[in-house]
Amino acid sequence: MKDVAPGALTGCLALIGVVVGTYLGGRNSGRQRIRESQLESCQEMMQEYAVVYNWLARFAGGAKPEPIDWAPWNHALTVVSFVCEPKTVATAHALGEQIWRADQAVRQEGIGLEEWWLTRQPVEEARAAFIHAVRRQLNPKFREHVRTTCRPPQDDPMWKVKP
Template identity: 30%
Template sequence: MAATLIGVLAGSLLTSRANRTHWSRDKQIDACAAIVAESTRIQLALRRAWRHGDAVDWVPWNVALGTVWLVGSPAVVAAAATMDQVFWDHRDQFIQQTATSETAWKEARDRMETARLDFINAARLHVDPRHNRLTQVPVSRPPLPGSRQGLPSTGRAAPDTSRA
């Protein structure tokens, strides 16, 4: 009888630990997915602010950052902080519409996309260290006017988001 009771108790503890680990991993993945989505939204919002004077809503981005700070690993948090710093480095020139050319946008966009890719790789490696690093940004960018950028890896033409 004692062996049965010990077995039930041990099984309960192991199940509880597995459930907590699974819950934590799910929360981390959700938080990282929110960072990727919100970073893309902020990047497009900065472009709309520059081109059309639209307001940028930072609240969802800050919520996503706060969530990553709560559940993310140090490497994931550092990568999110780098992305946030890139936004801060470029926000004034686009919100105040002082950027003078598409080249300024291209440089800022490239930094944002590099920071996003670094974040994605940090998150992937944290979730499963067997993942390989990615080298392509997750969102295809349209070519700048007058540039000769090729097709995205899907073989389809990039969508026209120049209004964004």
């Protein structure tokens, strides 16, 4: 009987180790899947943002582009709402609000390129806020803001019209 006790104890400890290891591994795997779905949803939103933004810019430039299909943009925004943290969702909706405002400006007011520079500024600020929120959500170490556009500032000499 004394010989059985150490073997049984070793077996129980091994079984507990397997159960705990499986539990912890499953938790890590679950977190990784959630993080991947968050990243994918944010990437999709940025892809759809590019489509909408380019459409608005063409409209503001005086072109009469084909009507835009808003369904992909709305789908991307909804998916972000499903899988992301509340702060990230809030910045996504703030970006959506600025898109609405820019859309109304270019459609109703028929703005030109000069006004577009002013109209797009809140849109780009909301985009930058969204990018920073996503960075913080996916990796809390990303506290420092990074530049989110490569466009030179509006007061850069390159934007001056040369006669």
